[in-house]
Structures are given as C-alpha cells and as structure tokens.
Amino acid sequence: MRRLLDIIRRSFSARLSLWVLLWAALIFIGSLIYVSVVTRRSIREQTITGATRVLENTELRLNRILDDVENMADNLEWLVYRHLDSPESMLEYSRTALQGNHDLIGCSISFEPDFFPGYHYFSAYTSRADDEVVTTQEGNDDYQYFYLDWYLLPKILNQPCWTEPYSDWDYDDDATLQTDMMVSYCKPLTGDDGSFIGSISLDLSLKWLSETISAVKPYTGSYCTLLSRGGTYMVHPNPEKLFYQTIFTRSLVDPDPERDGLGHSMLDWNTDFQEVMLDGVDSYVFYKPLKNTGWSLAIVCPEKTIFGSFNRIRRILSTLLILGLLLMFFSCIRVVGRSVKPLRELAAEAGRIASGDFEHRIPRIDRSDEIGALSRSFDDMQSSLVSYIDELKSTTVKRERIEGELRIAHAIQMAMVPTVFPPFPERKELDIYASMTPAKEVGGDLYDFFLLGDSLYFCICDVSGKGIPASLVMAMMRNLFRVYAKQGQSPLEISMSLNDNLSEENEHMMFVTAFFGRLDLKSGLLEFCNCGHNPPVLIPADGGAPAFLECEANTVIGVCPGWKYKGQSIKDFRGCKLFLFTDGLNEAENCSHEQFGDQRLLAVLNRQQRASAEDTVREMIDALSDHVGDAEASDDLTILCLGLSAGKKQK
Amino acid sequence: MKNGRHILAILTLAALMPAALCQAQTKKSELDTFIFSPQWSAQAQFAGYYVAKEKGFYEEEGLDVQIVHPFSTQTAEDRLRRGVSHAATLTLTEAMSIVDDGLPLVNILQTSMNSAILLVSRYGGDPMKLRGAKVVTWRAGFGQTAKCIASQSHLSYQWITAASCVNLFIAGAVDATLAMSYNEYNQLLQTGLIKPGEGVYRFSEHGFNIQEDGVYMTRTAFNRSRSKAEAFARASRRGWEWAAEHPEETLEIVMEYVRSMRIPTNRILQSLMLDEILRLQLDPDTGTRDFRLRPDMVRQASGLMAKEGLLSREVKYEELLP
Numbered sequence: 009m010r011r012l013l014d015i016i017r018r019s020f021s022a023r024l025s026l027w028v029l030l031w032a033a034l035i036f037i038g039s040l041i042y043v044s045v046v047t048r049r050s051i052r053e054q055t056i057t058g059a060t061r062v063l064e065n066t067e068l069r070l071n072r073i074l075d076d077v078e079n080m081a082d083n084l085e086w087l088v089y090r091h092l093d094s095p096e097s098m099l100e101y102s103r104t105a106l107q108g109n110h111d112l113i114g115c116s117i118s119f120e121p122d123f124f125p126g127y128h129y130f131s132a133y134t135s136r137a138d139d140e141v142v143t144t145q146e147g148n149d150d151y152q153y154f155y156l157d158w159y160l161l162p163k164i165l166n167q168p169c170w171t172e173p174y175s176d177w178d179y180d181d182d183a184t185l186q187t188d189m190m191v192s193y194c195k196p197l198t199g200d201d202g203s204f205i206g207s208i209s210l211d212l213s214l215k216w217l218s219e220t221i222s223a224v225k226p227y228t229g230s231y232c233t234l235l236s237r238g239g240t241y242m243v244h245p246n247p248e249k250l251f252y253q254t255i256f257t258r259s260l261v262d263p264d265p266e267r268d269g270l271g272h273s274m275l276d277w278n279t280d281f282q283e284v285m286l287d288g289v290d291s292y293v294f295y296k297p298l299k300n301t302g303w304s305l306a307i308v309c310p311e312k313t314i315f316g317s318f319n320r321i322r323r324i325l326s327t328l329l330i331l332g333l334l335l336m337f338f339s340c341i342r343v344v345g346r347s348v349k350p351l352r353e354l355a356a357e358a359g360r361i362a363s364g365d366f367e368h369r370i371p372r373i374d375r376s377d378e379i380g381a382l383s384r385s386f387d388d389m390q391s392s393l394v395s396y397i398d399e400l401k402s403t404t405v406k407r408e409r410i411e412g413e414l415r416i417a418h419a420i421q422m423a424m425v426p427t428v429f430p431p432f433p434e435r436k437e438l439d440i441y442a443s444m445t446p447a448k449e450v451g452g453d454l455y456d457f458f459l460l461g462d463s464l465y466f467c468i469c470d471v472s473g474k475g476i477p478a479s480l481v482m483a484m485m486r487n488l489f490r491v492y493a494k495q496g497q498s499p500l501e502i503s504m505s506l507n508d509n510l511s512e513e514n515e516h517m518m519f520v521t522a523f524f525g526r527l528d529l530k531s532g533l534l535e536f537c538n539c540g541h542n543p544p545v546l547i548p549a550d551g552g553a554p555a556f557l558e559c560e561a562n563t564v565i566g567v568c569p570g571w572k573y574k575g576q577s578i579k580d581f582r583g584c585k586l587f588l589f590t591d592g593l594n595e596a597e598n599c600s601h602e603q604f605g606d607q608r609l610l611a612v613l614n615r616q617q618r619a620s621a622e623d624t625v626r627e628m629i630d631a632l633s634d635h636v637g638d639a640e641a642s643d644d645l646t647i648l649c650l651g652l653s654a655g656k657k658q659k
Numbered sequence: 660m661k662n663g664r665h666i667l668a669i670l671t672l673a674a675l676m677p678a679a680l681c682q683a684q685t686k687k688s689e690l691d692t693f694i695f696s697p698q699w700s701a702q703a704q705f706a707g708y709y710v711a712k713e714k715g716f717y718e719e720e721g722l723d724v725q726i727v728h729p730f731s732t733q734t735a736e737d738r739l740r741r742g743v744s745h746a747a748t749l750t751l752t753e754a755m756s757i758v759d760d761g762l763p764l765v766n767i768l769q770t771s772m773n774s775a776i777l778l779v780s781r782y783g784g785d786p787m788k789l790r791g792a793k794v795v796t797w798r799a800g801f802g803q804t805a806k807c808i809a810s811q812s813h814l815s816y817q818w819i820t821a822a823s824c825v826n827l828f829i830a831g832a833v834d835a836t837l838a839m840s841y842n843e844y845n846q847l848l849q850t851g852l853i854k855p856g857e858g859v860y861r862f863s864e865h866g867f868n869i870q871e872d873g874v875y876m877t878r879t880a881f882n883r884s885r886s887k888a889e890a891f892a893r894a895s896r897r898g899w900e901w902a903a904e905h906p907e908e909t910l911e912i913v914m915e916y917v918r919s920m921r922i923p924t925n926r927i928l929q930s931l932m933l934d935e936i937l938r939l940q941l942d943p944d945t946g947t948r949d950f951r952l953r954p955d956m957v958r959q960a961s962g963l964m965a966k967e968g969l970l971s972r973e974v975k976y977e978e979l980l981p
Contacts, residue, residue: 155798155822157830164793164819164832172826175923189923238829238850252925256851260927271851302830 020348025340029333036329044322048315055227055314056281059294062226063307070221070234070298070305073111074170074193077210078300080109081168081195084208088117088197092205095124095145098132103143105210106134113190114211116146118153119197123205129153135211158209162196166204169194170301172236173214173251189214189251191242218243218250221305229313235274237302246287270295274304283311350379354386366394414449414476421450421479424486429622432459438529439585440466440650441621443629445592451644452478453590456486458493462529465493467502468648469522470541470590472564481510481518481566489524499524499537500575503565507539511569519566523588532582532652537575540564542591545613549583549654554613556606557586583654587613587624592645596632599639604632621649692723693887695874696744698735698753700728701916702924703933704841704872705748706909707770711898713912720890728920734798739764745880746891750871751952752803752960755974763878766979768892769952770899771871773863773939775840776805779847780858781828787860792834793817795824802837804862804869804960807967828852841935845928868943869960870953881981888981896950903937903948952979 016022084105091097098117105115118131129147136142147153154160157171171192190211197206217234221243224232234243239254255271258264270284270293277297284293292314295306312319350373357370370390373383422444429441442455452471457464467489471478488509492502502524510520523544525536538559547554560574578584589609596604612631616624625647632645697705708726711717717724727744729735735747740762749757750771754764778794780786787809794809794816796802802818809816816835821827824836825846838844840861847853862868874895881888902909913929916922942949954976964970 152798155820157821157823157826160819160821160827161830161832164827165830169830172829173923174826175921236829238826238852240850248925251923253927254849254851257849257925257927260845260849260931268851275851 020351021341021344024344025337028340029337032336033333036333040322040325040329044318047318051315051318055292055309056294059226059230059281059292059307059309062224063294063296063305066221066224066232066307067296067298067305073212073217073220074298074301076109076111077193077212078168080105080112081193081208081210083108084115084117084210085195085197088208095119095127095130095132098130099134099143099145102132102134103141106136106141109210111212111216112136112210113188113213113216114192114209116153116158116192116209116211117206118147118159118209119206120204121154158192158194159207162194162207163204166196166198168196168300170237170303172238173240173242175251191217191236214242214251224307226307227309227313229316230307230309233306233308234298235271235304235306237275239271239275242303274306277302277304347379350375350383354383358386361390361393366390366397411449417476417479418446418449421446421483424483425455426457431457435459435529437582437653438464438650439621439653440464440648441625442646442648443625444644444646445641446474446479446644447592447641448475450476450479451646452482453592453644453646454482454486455588455646455648456489457648457650458490459529460494460496464527464529464650465489465525466527466588466648466650467522467524468541468544468588468590468646469520470592470644470646471520472518474644477516477518481520484510485520485522493526498575499526499535500573503537503539503562503573503575504571507565507571507573508569510566514566517567519564521564521590525586527581527650527652529652532580534578534581534586535575536577537573538562539573542589542594544586544588545610546578547585547587547613547617547651551617554587554610554617556610582652585617585621585624585649585651587628588648588650589628590644590646592641592643593628593632593647595643596636596641596645597639598636602635604635608635621651624649692725693717693746693884693891694725694727694744695891696727696729696735696738696747698729698748698750698872699842701913701920701922702842703910703913703929704936706902706913706933706936707899708895709898709912709916710902710909711894713915714898714901716894716897716901717891720894722887722890722894724891724894739875739877742877742880745884746874746876746888748872749875750803751869751873751957752871752964752969754873754875754979755957755961755964755970756803757875758974758978759970759972764875764979765878765881765888765981766873766875766952767881767888767981768874768895769870769950770873770895771939772942772949772953773870774804774868775871775935775939776802776862777838777840777844778805778835778860778862779828779838779844779853780835780860781831781852782834783853783858785860786835786858787812787814789814789816789834791815791817793819793832794835794837795819795821795827795833796837797824798822803964803969804867805837807963807969808862808865808867810967811963825850841932841939845931849928867959867963868956869963870956871939873952885981899940899950900948902933903940906933906937909933952976 016026084101087101088098102115102117106112114133114135116131116133121128124130130145131147131153132143133146134141134143157174161169161171171194173189173191175189190213192209192211195208196204197208199205221232221234222245231245232243233241235255236242239256240251241249241253244250256268259268266284267286270282273280274295279296281292281294284291286308290311292309292311293306295304297304354370357368360368370386372387373380425444426442431440432438440457444453444455446453452474454469455467457466469482469485471481471485485506488506489502492505497505521541522539523536523541525534527534539562543556543559545554546557560576562573563571594604594606594609608631612628613624616627619627628647695708697708712724712726729738736749736753736757738744739747746767754766758764778786780789796805796818798820806818819827819833824838825843827833828836828847829850829852838847848855874892876888910930910933913933914926917924917929940948957976957979961970961973965973
C-alpha cells in the first residue's frame with residue numbers, strides 16, 4: 009500500500025489520472041443514482057397503477073362469480089318458500105341450482121330436525137362430479153348436518169353469509185380418498201313466525217376458484233391471493249400454504265410486525281398497498297376487500313420482478329461504468345504518460361545539468377505546446393546558465409584576486425601601525441597600548457605613535473568612508489603625519505599642514521577626523537590638536553572620574569584649506585591616562601540598534617582607572633563585544649590608550 | 660362424491676378414514692387386529708400411538724393395531740358403543756358420562772395429567788364475565804367441565820353445540836368459544852383475531868385441573884381381550900415416552916399421517932400441539948410422566964358433574980380401573 013502511494017505520489021500521470029477518474033466517477037455515479045431514483049419512482053408508480061387496475065378487474069371477476077351464487081340462492085329461496093309442503097321439491101330445486109350455475113359444485117337445502125313430517129333429518133343435496141349431477145337426501149344418524157358450519161352460521165347470524173374454507177371428502181370408484189376444499193354461501197330460511205327452519209347452502213370449489221384467479225398475473229412472478237375472514241389462504245400458488253395456513257401462521261413461531269400488520273390491515277377490509285417481506289422476498293402487496301364476504305383479495309408482486317428489468321439494466325450500466333472508468337483511467341495514464349514523457353526526459357537531462365554537466369545538450373522537443381515551450385525555455389535557460397557560469401567563473405577569479413590583494417593590503421595597513429607592545433620597553437614611564445579592527449579587509453582608521461627624542465608623537469584618525477579609498481587616505485595620512493612630525497612640527501602645525509595637503513585636489517571630498525598629540529616624557533607637557541575627532545577621555549592622576557577632554561571646535565582635515573586650527577595643551581600629564589578612540593566604539597550598535605554610547609564608555613573607564621593601558625583597551629573591547637553581541641560591526645574600531653607614570657614627576 | 664356418500668367436514672376437524680380399514684374393520688377386530696380410534700382426526704394429539712405403530716412397538720407386543728380416526732359426525736364414543744373399535748381415546752368426563760349412561764368402561768392408559776380446556780373471548784376481556792354470551796362447544800362433548808363451572812358461576816351462557824368451534828368464532832357468530840390449549844387455541848391465534856394470553860380463561864389455573872385424554876375400552880371388550888389391552892397400553896406408553904425423547908422425529912411421523920389423510924393443517928400448528936400435549940402429560944405434582952388416573956381428579960370431576968346434573972350419580976375411581 010505504501011509502495012502504491014509512493015508510486016502515486018511520484019507519478020504525475022498516475023496522480024492526474026486518479027483525479028480524472030475520481031471526478032468522472034463522481035459525475036457518472038451521481039448521474040446513475042439520479043437516473044435510478046427517477047426511473048425507479050416512475051416504475052413504482054406504473055406498478056401501482058397497473059396492479060390496482062388488475063386488482064379491480066379481478067375483483068369484478070370474482071364479484072360476478074359470487075353475485076351469480078348469491079342470485080341463485082335468492083332464486084332458490086323464492087322457490088323453497090313456495091313449496092315448503094313438499095320435501096321432494098327440495099331435491100329438484102337443489103338439482104336445478106347446479107344445472108343453472110356451472111360454477112357450483114354442490115347445493116344443499118336443509119331443514120331443522122322433524123320439520124317435514126316423517127323426516128327426522130332432511131337435507132336435499134346435489135353434487136357435481138365431472139359432468140354428472142347427483143341428488144340425495146343425506147341427513148342420517150351418521151351425518152348430522154345441523155352441527156356443521158354451513159348450517160349453523162346462517163342460523164345463528166340470521167343472515168346470509170360465506171363460510172370459512174372447509175374440506176369435502178368422498179371415495180371414488182377405487183375407494184381412494186378424494187378431498188376438495190370449498191366455501192359455501194349460506195342463506196337462512198325462516199318460517200312465518202320468523203323462526204329458523206333451515207338453510208340453503210351453495211358450494212364453490214376453492215380449487216376451481218384458485219385456478220381461476222391464479223391465472224391473473226400482472227407480472228411474471230407475481231401472484232394473486234385471497235384471504236378468508238380467518239386469514240386462511242383460499243388462493244395461493246404455494247400448495248403448502250393453500251388452505252392449510254393463514255397469513256399469521258408463521259408468526260406463531262416467528263412474529264413479524266410488518267407481515268402481521270399487513271394481515272390485520274387486510275382482514276380489517278382495508279384497501280391499500282404495502283411494501284413487505286413475504287417468505288423472504290421483498291414484495292409489493294396490493295389488496296382490497298371483497299364485498300359481503302369478509303375476504304380480502306390481494307396481488308403480490310415481488311420487488312425483483314417489478315424492478316427486474318430495471319435492476320438488470322442498472323447492473324449492466326454499473327458494470328459498463330466501472331469498465332469505462334477503468335479504461336479511462338488506464339488510457340489517461342497512458343496518454344498523460346506519453347505526454348509527459350518529454351518532461352521526464354527533460355527532468356533527467358536537467359538533473360545532469362544540475363549535477364554540474366553544464367555543457368550537456370538537452371535534446372530539442374519539436375512540439376508547439378507548453379511542453380515544447382518548456383523545452384525551448386530549458387534550452388535558453390541552459391545557454392544563459394552556461395554564459396552566467398562562465399561570467400561567474402571570471403568574476404570569481406577577479407574577486408579572488410581582489411580579495412588576495414585586499415588581504416595583502418590589510419597586512420600592509422596593519423604593518424603601518426605599531427603593533428608590538430610595549431613599543432618602547434626602555435621608557436618604563438610610558439604605558440601605551442592600541443588596537444585597530446577594520447570593518448572590512450582594510451579600513452580608514454589610523455593610529456600611530458613614535459618617539460622623537462623625549463617626545464612621543466601620537467595620533468588617531470578616522471577617514472570618511474571605508475574600504476580601499478579610506479585605506480589609501482589613511483596610508484597617506486600616516487606618512488604625512490610621520491613626515492611632519494619628524495620635522496618637529498607641533499600637533500597644531502601638523503594639523504594645518506595635513507589639512508592644506510589633503511585639501512588640494514580633493515575632488516572626492518574625502519575628509520579625516522584626527523587627534524594629534526605630542527607628549528614630552530620628561531616634563532609631562534601634552535600638546536594636542538583635535539580636528540573634528542571624538543574627544544578622548546582623560547583619566548586624571550588624582551583618581552578623579554574619567555571625563556571627555558575639552559577640545560577646540562576645529563574642523564575636520566581635508567575640507568577647508570587654510571583653516572586656522574587651534575591647538576591645546578596639558579601642562580603636566582604625568583599620572584594621567586588618555587583614552588582615544590574612533591566612532592566605531594561609541595556608535596557601535598547591538599541588534600536592537602542601541603549604541604554603546606558615551607556613558608558605557610565612561611563607566612568602563614571608571615572601573616579601569618588603575619589598570620594598565622593594555623588592560624583598559626582589552627576591557628573596553630570586551631565590554632563592547634558584550635554590548636554588540638551577534639550584531640555585525642559596521643565601522644572600523646580603533647582605540648589608543650596612553651599613560652605617563654607619575655614617578656617621573658616626582659623626580 | 661360419485662358414490663353418493665357425502666360428508667361435510669369442518670376444515671380443522673376433517674375426519675378421514677382409510678377405505679380399506681373401514682371396510683375390513685368389523686371382521687378383523689375379532690381376530691388378531693386391535694382397532695384403536697383416537698377421538699379426533701389425525702394430529703399430534705395422538706403422536707404416541709403413531710410412533711408406537713411406526714416404530715413397531717405394537718408388533719413387538721404381538722398386536723396388529725389399526726388406527727381408525729372417526730368422522731366428525733361419528734365420534735369415537737359412537738365407535739366404542741357400537742363395538743367397531745376395541746379402544747378409543749376419551750376425556751375423563753366423557754368416560755364418566757358413558758359409564759353413568761350404563762356402559763361400563765375401563766381406563767387402560769391415562770395420557771393426560773392436566774386440563775387443556777380454555778375459554779376464549781373474542782373481545783379480549785375476561786370470558787368468565789360475559790354473562791348470557793353465546794359460547795360454542797364441541798359436539799364431541801369435551802366441554803362438560805366448562806359447562807359445570809359456567810353453571811356454578813351463574814353465567815347463563817347460551818351453549819351452541821357444533822362440530823367445530825373455530826369457524827363460528829371467526830365468523831363472529833359467537834362471543835366466546837371453548838378451545839383446547841394444544842389445538843383450537845393455536846388455530847385461533849393464527850387467525851389473528853386474538854392475541855396470545857388475552858381473553859383466555861384457563862380452567863386448570865382456577866382449581867379445575869381435571870385430567871382429559873385416556874384410552875378406554877368397554878368392560879366387556881376388556882374382559883374378552885385383557886392381554887391385548889395391556890399389551891396395547893404398554894406399547895402406547897412406550898410410544899409416548901419415545902415421542903417425548905424424540906420430538907422432531909415424532910413430528911415427522913405426525914406429518915406423514917396428516918399428509919396421507921390430507922388434513923388441512925400445517926407443520927407449525929402440529930409442532931405447537933406436540934409440545935403442548937407432552938407438557939400436559941406431566942403430573943402437576945411430581946412433574947413426571949406417570950400415565951395414571953388420579954383418584955383426586957376423578958373425584959373432583961365426578962362431584963362437579965353430579966352436582967350440575969350431568970351425572971345421575973358419582974362415578975367412582977375404582978369403576979374405571981381394570
């Protein structure tokens with residue numbers, strides 16, 4: 009199953025075919041159900057109409073038979089009353105009845121015991137066997153007719169009535185027992201005073217009646233049945249039921265409310281139809297009472313007979329539908345599979361390209377449909393891809409070269425600044441440490457220092473912009489700083505010289521913020537000139553709080569040629585520390601775009617008053633790292649810290 | 660009907676007698692044959708006798724038993740009185756009526772230990788409250804007990820005697836009918852006119868549990884062929900015991916008789932009848948199949964009938980014993 013699902017998941021044609029099959033099945037099955045329901049309803053209505061018509065015709069036919077019998081009884085009654093003084097006439101009248109109505113098999117004109125003088129029993133009876141009509145007086149000690157139904161019923165009810173089915177028996181010439189089931193129409197005879205004097209009984213053979221009615225079959229497999237007042241089957245195609253069972257017999261051991269309901273409804277003389285299971289067969293039963301008899305006539309139509317043709321057609325349609333859907337499914341798989349075969353090939357070829365074989369040529373599909381367009385697009389894409397890859401290779405080579413050069417530039421740049429600490433081991437009074445971290449391979453920051461006699465020249469600069477242009481300016485700044493410094497210029501003079509120099513032909517308007525200083529290690533005199541750079545922090549010798557150094561508002565270098573810079577000085581720097589930095593420190597942002605800021609900077613320095621320059625710088629870098637976290641550095645970071653020991657001052 | 664002999668028999672009571680037996684019975688009865696007449700047409704009420712015959716129990720006793728059913732208008736009693744049957748089944752009350760009438764009878768086998776008589780109302784209520792109602796009873800005379808009780812209860816029933824009770828009930832000609840729990844009651848149930856347990860008065864549940872079916876012979880016939888009578892009783896008892904142990908096979912035998920005699924009945928009715936008959940054979944006190952006449956029941960039936968004038972004197976238990 010999992011394998012099948014896997015195939016379906018991976019096969020576009022199987023998936024598409026399944027969807028087509030699903031929707032086609034839904035549409036076809038829905039249509040089939042709709043047609044089935046409508047057709048079935050129509051057949052059902054036709055059945056009801058047809059069966060009702062047949063039932064009414066059968067009822068008319070039966071009523072004609074029964075009416076003839078009842079009319080014969082009326083005629084006999086008239087004759088009997090005219091000759092009540094002549095018992096012999098009764099024999100003749102009884103014979104006349106059978107000769108006048110060939111449906112009858114027997115006629116009895118019977119009287120109360122001792123009604124006729126000289127006769128204790130008198131029952132004039134005529135019966136028909138084959139074509140022979142036999143008349144006898146049959147009352148005797150062995151045959152006391154006045155205890156029998158056909159005599160007692162009209163006597164007790166005092167009105168004409170039909171009996172329940174009963175059996176008649178006799179022996180034929182071979183002394184073989186012969187029986188016949190019959191019903192009798194009985195009519196009471198009354199004397200002048202209204203008292204009962206006897207009865208007329210006319211017998212109908214149920215076998216004959218059953219054969220007559222059983223011929224009525226509105227549908228193949230349907231049958232007609234007739235229930236007596238007591239539910240006995242007077243007409244039924246099943247010999248085991250006919251005369252021997254009632255509609256309730258089965259319920260004695262296996263009650264069935266549906267079947268019993270049908271029986272009660274029929275015996276209540278209702279006219280109706282009902283869907284019910286009879287003898288394990290779903291059937292439609294149409295029934296109506298027969299007048300004056302208490303009997304109920306019914307036509308039973310098995311559902312499979314009524315809907316036989318319909319069910320057969322539906323089965324055929326269903327089979328065709330299933331076969332059609334399967335055919336459609338497999339055809340769909342085949343057609344779609346054939347259609348997407350170029351796609352599979354395309355996918356395979358594309359896979360080769362994806363694996364790195366960019367030169368592999370995709371076979372061209374000469375089709376004008378979407379797949380052809382896709383193939384052409386793939387072809388174009390491959391050409392573009394090859395060109396792009398070639399270009400990328402070239403670009404990559406160039407970039408690698410540039411990166412290599414940048415790495416060299418970085419090394420050169422880092423070599424430009426002092427990186428060995430302590431730089432002047434012999435000058436124990438001087439404590440200096442610096443750090444520079446470019447944001448890119450090369451940066452625009454600069455720090456530098458060197459000794460010229462007892463004077464320590466130092467500077468920190470920040471060139472506008474980043475990268476190679478800034479680094480070139482930085483290199484130029486470093487060289488010019490050293491040249492001017494070695495000429496013995498003061499920081500103010502260096503600032504002005506550099507400004508004039510950089511301002512010339514500064515088409516790109518690149519500028520530099522800088523802080524130049526010269527510290528006399530003997531006297532502790534610190535001269536400095538701040539050219540638009542962040543004011544450094546002075547950590548005083550007296551243990552006071554670190555504070556930003558008050559600096560003149562000089563402009564940056566490289567923008568305004570001839571600018572009159574103002575220099576400043578601290579007479580005795582001994583015991584103090586000066587912390588210089590670029591804006592890569594105080595303006596560094598964390599992921600929340602929160603800057604490191606001056607306050608954090610001062611707080612760190614406050615904790616590092618007694619620390620060495622190196623520890624101060626490292627602690628500051630650590631604090632900055634904690635603050636920035638995973639945020640990418642956006643600017644070069646340069647820190648320079650220098651201090652002059654107080655011991656020199658004491659000397 | 661060609662021979663002119665015409666008998667109308669009620670559907671449920673059709674009594675059919677094989678022609679050969681009918682013609683030969685008189686001659687053979689005094690020879691080695693034993694003519695036995697159940698009091699009704701072929702049905703499971705007489706299953707034990709059919710079993711005894713079909714299983715060869717009678718032959719093993721040296722008897723050639725011929726089972727001859729009566730006509731609906733010629734009862735087993737008639738056959739017994741006329742001497743055309745050696746033995747016949749009768750109810751206890753019928754037997755006492757005959758003895759009271761001057762014909763001494765001997766009970767050679769008592770099968771019933773309980774009363775099966777019911778009174779069934781067509782209206783569903785208590786039938787013992789239908790004063791003045793038309794109630795149908797059998798001509799065969801099984802209804803003596805019911806008549807006595809109705810008389811004692813001053814119900815003033817209009818008794819209608821018929822060869823068959825069921826069809827008058829179905830036709831609405833009567834208000835109530837006597838019925839046997841094993842026969843007519845099931846027939847009435849299968850008409851759908853009554854519901855099980857409704858409108859039924861069981862005499863056995865109201866202090867009138869009197870034995871019914873037993874096999875009787877005239878004392879004269881018994882004295883003449885005592886050994887045959889005892890052999891018949893032994894084999895018949897064996898037949899009943901076998902029937903109780905093999906109800907399904909017994910039903911098959913019954914249905915063979917029913918079919919051969921074209922009795923308009925069905926297997927379900929006969930199955931229910933067999934079950935009920937076998938139940939009625941259990942002694943109400945011991946729960947066993949004793950096949951004995953009970954003196955207390957004879958005394959109760961005799962006293963009841965004598966009091967109501969159905970007997971001119973009380974018939975003693977001992978009078979019925981062999």
